[in-house]
Amino acid sequence: MGPLAAMVYRETKIRSTNVTFLFFDLFYPLLYLLVFGVGVNAALGAPSLPAGLDYNSFFLAGVLGMATFGIATNSSWSFFLDRDNGIFLEMLTYPMRRSEYLLGKVLFNICIGILQAVITIALGCALLKIRLEWRLLPILVATVIGGTAAWFFFYSVFALRIRRNDVFNGVVNVSYFVLLFASSMFYPLAPLPAWFRAAALANPITWEVDLFRYGSIGYGEPRQLLLEAIAFALFALASFAIAVRSLRDQG
Amino acid sequence: MTQFALEVQDLVKVYDRRGRPPVRAVDGISFSVRRGDIFGLLGPNGAGKTTLLKVLTTLLRPTSGSLRMDGIDVVAQPLEARKRISMVLQETANELFLTVRDNLLTFARFHGLDSRLARARADSVMEKFQISSYAAQKVQDLSGGSRRRVQVSKVFMVDTPVVFLDEFSTGMDPILKRAVLGYLREESSKGRTIVLTTQILGEAEELCDDILIINHGKQVARGDLNALKLLSAGVYEISLTFAELPPAIDADIAALAPLRSRIDANTVEISLKVEEAKVLDIVSELSKKGRVLRVEVSGATLEDVFVELTKEG
Numbered sequence: 001m002g003p004l005a006a007m008v009y010r011e012t013k014i015r016s017t018n019v020t021f022l023f024f025d026l027f028y029p030l031l032y033l034l035v036f037g038v039g040v041n042a043a044l045g046a047p048s049l050p051a052g053l054d055y056n057s058f059f060l061a062g063v064l065g066m067a068t069f070g071i072a073t074n075s076s077w078s079f080f081l082d083r084d085n086g087i088f089l090e091m092l093t094y095p096m097r098r099s100e101y102l103l104g105k106v107l108f109n110i111c112i113g114i115l116q117a118v119i120t121i122a123l124g125c126a127l128l129k130i131r132l133e134w135r136l137l138p139i140l141v142a143t144v145i146g147g148t149a150a151w152f153f154f155y156s157v158f159a160l161r162i163r164r165n166d167v168f169n170g171v172v173n174v175s176y177f178v179l180l181f182a183s184s185m186f187y188p189l190a191p192l193p194a195w196f197r198a199a200a201l202a203n204p205i206t207w208e209v210d211l212f213r214y215g216s217i218g219y220g221e222p223r224q225l226l227l228e229a230i231a232f233a234l235f236a237l238a239s240f241a242i243a244v245r246s247l248r249d250q251g
Numbered sequence: 252m253t254q255f256a257l258e259v260q261d262l263v264k265v266y267d268r269r270g271r272p273p274v275r276a277v278d279g280i281s282f283s284v285r286r287g288d289i290f291g292l293l294g295p296n297g298a299g300k301t302t303l304l305k306v307l308t309t310l311l312r313p314t315s316g317s318l319r320m321d322g323i324d325v326v327a328q329p330l331e332a333r334k335r336i337s338m339v340l341q342e343t344a345n346e347l348f349l350t351v352r353d354n355l356l357t358f359a360r361f362h363g364l365d366s367r368l369a370r371a372r373a374d375s376v377m378e379k380f381q382i383s384s385y386a387a388q389k390v391q392d393l394s395g396g397s398r399r400r401v402q403v404s405k406v407f408m409v410d411t412p413v414v415f416l417d418e419f420s421t422g423m424d425p426i427l428k429r430a431v432l433g434y435l436r437e438e439s440s441k442g443r444t445i446v447l448t449t450q451i452l453g454e455a456e457e458l459c460d461d462i463l464i465i466n467h468g469k470q471v472a473r474g475d476l477n478a479l480k481l482l483s484a485g486v487y488e489i490s491l492t493f494a495e496l497p498p499a500i501d502a503d504i505a506a507l508a509p510l511r512s513r514i515d516a517n518t519v520e521i522s523l524k525v526e527e528a529k530v531l532d533i534v535s536e537l538s539k540k541g542r543v544l545r546v547e548v549s550g551a552t553l554e555d556v557f558v559e560l561t562k563e564g
Contacts, residue, residue, distance in 0.1 A: 006360040013357065014348045017389070086344030086402075093308045093415075094361040095334040250310065 003096030007104020008111070015112075024074060025112045029067035030120045033059060038128065048191045053219065056128040060121070061212035062185035064140075065147065065205055067116050069180070071109050072151030073172050076159040080168065089250065098247040102156060102240070106149045113148035114141070121216070133218040140215030147208045150236035153243045154204075160246035179205045184213075207232040253322045256413050256444035257284040257307065262316035264302050264468075276302040277313070278468035284461065286412075289435065289445045291459035293452065295561050299468035300448040301341060304417050307446065308338050320413060337362070337406040341417040341448075343398050347391040351382055351401050354390055355408050362409040372408050379434065380404040381427070396422050403431060407438075414438065416447040420454060432458055456553040466561045479556045485524050486510065486551035486559065489534060492518045497540035507533065510558050517544075522555050 015021045033056070041055035049058055082088035091101065117140070124130045155172070162168045180186075182196065183205040189197045200206050207228035214220035264277040276299045284290040294300045305311040307318065309329040318325040325332040346354050352373055359369035377383040380400045390398055399422040406414050416435075420428045435458060439445055449455050455462060462479055464472040472482055496517050497503075504512050510522040525533065530548060538546070 003361065006357070009360055010346070010357050013353055014346065017348050085347050086340060086342040087346055089310060089342075090338065090340055090344040091361070092310055093333060093336060093338045095330065095363065096361065097330055248312065 003094070003100045004104045004107055007096075007101065008108045011105060011108035015108075021074070025071060026116050026119060028070060029063045029116065030123055032066060033063040033120060033124055034127070037063070048188050050219075053217070056124070057130045057217050058188070058213070058219070059186070060124050060130055060216050061209050063120060063124075064117055064144065064212045064216070065183075065185055065209040066180065067120065068113055068144065068147035068208070069151050069176075069205070071113055071116070071148055072155045073176070075105060075109050075152055076155035077168070077172075079156065079159040080165045092247070092250055099240075099244050101247065102153065102243055106152050109148045109152055110145050113144045117144050130217070132216055136215045136218055138215075139211065143208060143211040143215050146232060146236055147212075150204070150208070150232060150239060153236060153239035156243040157239060157246050160243065160250065179203060183209060185209050204232055204235045207235075253319075254285060255283040255319075256286045256288075256321060257282075257290075257446065258317075258319040259283065259307075260317045262303070262306065262318060263314045264299075264306055264311060265314045276468050277306065279316070280463075280465065280468070280470055282463050282470070282473060284444055284446060286444055287439055287442045288460045289439050289447070289458050291455040291462040292446060292448045292465065293455055293462060293557060294448075294465040294471075296450075298466045298561070300465065301417060302468075303465070304338075304415055304446070304448060308336055308415050309333055335411055336413045336415060337409050337411040338415040339403050339406055339417060339419045341421070343395070343402055343422070345390045345398055345401055348389060350387050350389055351377065351393070352386045354401055355405060358405045359408045362411070364409065369408070376404045376407045379407065379430075396424060399423055400427065407434065410443070412442070413444045413446065416445065418449055419447065420449065420451060428454075452552070452554045452557055462553075464557060464560055471560045472556070476553060479553065480551050483524075483551040483556040483559050485526065486522060486555045487525065487527075487530050488520065488522050488547075488549045488552060488555065489530070489537075490518060490520045490545075490547040491534070491537055491543055492545040493540075494542040494544055500537075500540055503537065503540065510555060510562075522551075522558070524559070 015025065037056050037059040040059070045055065049055070079088065082091070096104070121132060125132060158171050159168055162171065182199045183203045184200060185205060189200050189206070192200065210220050210225060210228050211232065214225050260281050262277055262280045263275065266274045266276055268274065278299070280303065292300050292303065302311065306313050307325070309325060309332055312326060320332045321335055323331045323335075346357060349357060355373040355376060356366075356369050359372065360366075364372070374383070377386055380403070382397060382400050382404065385393060385397060390401055393401070403419050420431065423431065432454070435445055447455075447458070456476060459476070461475055462473070463470060464479070472479055494517070496514070500519060501514065504519065504521055507521065507523060510524060512522070513520045519537070523533065534546060534548065
């Protein structure tokens with residue numbers, strides 16, 4: 001059995017023994033869609049969206065983005081748990097490359113990400129009458145995979161370089177607020193002030209959520225999406241390279 | 252194939268610290284370890300043992316020097332090196348959320364063991380370490396001593412040619428410790444090379460074929476037990492048990508300027524570097540201080556050598 005499979009086995013064993021992990025991994029974003037999405041749709045509507053597009057359909061991409069983000073922050077936090085248990089350093093002496101260590105964790109996260117997306121989309125379609133553009137499903141799946149990986153690598157860099165749990169939590173909380181709200185996750189960017197729109201366009205969450213939005217309901221400008229896809233891939237690769245580097249000299 | 256499992260040449264590890272002078276934790280150490288040997292790495296706290304072990308196990312990259320394991324360059328091919336090692340860290344290291352059995356099976360999976368073989372080994376290892384009755388319990392629910400058993404038992408799940416043990420016996424009860432010393436000897440006789448650090452010098456004395464003593468990151472002494480004891484020729488251990496501890500005996504002992512001394516209930520233990528002819532005079536003088544029930548005089552122990560070689564000033 002290869003190191004990637006061994007890592008997936010380990011993560012599965014650990015996660016499956018903890019109901020809280022499972023709940024957060026699988027259902028938390030769905031609740032966001034059902035509570036926040038339905039509330040906004042009913043109370044405020046979506047006046048700046050094109051005709052025929054309701055807020056629930058628009059917000060589905062945001063929820064999928066939030067899900068990949070959430071898996072990444074939970075999973076990177078587990079580095080602290082592993083450090084506290086002493087197993088982190090021991091694992092770095094196992095016969096695998098540093099990149100395999102990270103990719104094994106990502107492989108497990110992707111499995112969870114896909115399962116979570118399936119549940120969210122299925123219930124979103126059934127309960128909120130969201131109509132998916134099935135012909136764009138490959139883009140949706142690719143974004144789940146890329147998004148889950150990119151955010152995990154990004155937060156791993158912080159989890160590996162910051163040795164204090166409380167400092168890491170501070171970084172996650174602040175970045176959670178800034179990255180999620182200064183993006184296209186909750187609202188369309190067109191009506192926003194210019195400075196806010198510029199900040200949102202430079203935000204990798206926007207790139208990811210725009211791809212989700214196109215992959216789910218076909219909303220978006222293809223040329224801009226292509227640029228965003230390239231930028232997001234570069235963001236993922238750079239985060240991966242820095243995370244692998246951060247894993248060296250952890251002793 | 253080289254006869255050495257480990258070959259270390261001029262190894263240096265410097266920690267650069269922001270705003271403070273760098274620390275040379277390992278400072279030009281060279282040694283080699285023969286296959287199948289039990290090699291002891293000794294030194295006082297902060298001597299550089301754990302840093303050296305971390306470099307040997309690819310957890311840290313050396314600042315300079317060369318390091319070969321089974322003839323493989325550890326720095327250039329860390330993955331190949333990791334395929335040849337298993338390690339027990341100084342800190343307890345377990346998967347707390349997994350059961351004892353799953354801890355062993357997960358470890359085996361990472362080391363590429365076939366799952367049927369892994370299950371069979373897990374049963375035998377749990378038997379050996381007397382943890383079979385906890386097999387289905389999560390490690391987080393076990394006592395500190397049992398967690399340590401699980402951790403140490405993992406290296407017996409695999410056949411890596413080199414095993415690193417960083418103060419492995421911490422938290423083990425004396426009976427299990429004795430048994431583990433026996434298991435380590437068995438593994439060594441099968442050809443596995445064992446590199447260990449310990450603060451318990453009796454353990455090293457009993458187990459190690461070859462010993463390296465380091466201090467401040469530098470080699471202080473190297474050799475087998477007999478060779479090391481020669482470094483401390485003229486050191487004697489005197490143990491006197493009095494019927495009642497004489498008053499001011501501690502001042503009498505201090506006047507002898509011992510290498511180390513200990514008073515435990517009515518027993519006085521002193522380690523002295525003196526001419527052989529004077530040993531009996533000292534015993535005779537001390538015996539006059541009170542009624543003596545038992546006298547024992549012996550040559551230097553590894554502890555004497557260690558204290559003499561690593562004492563400051």
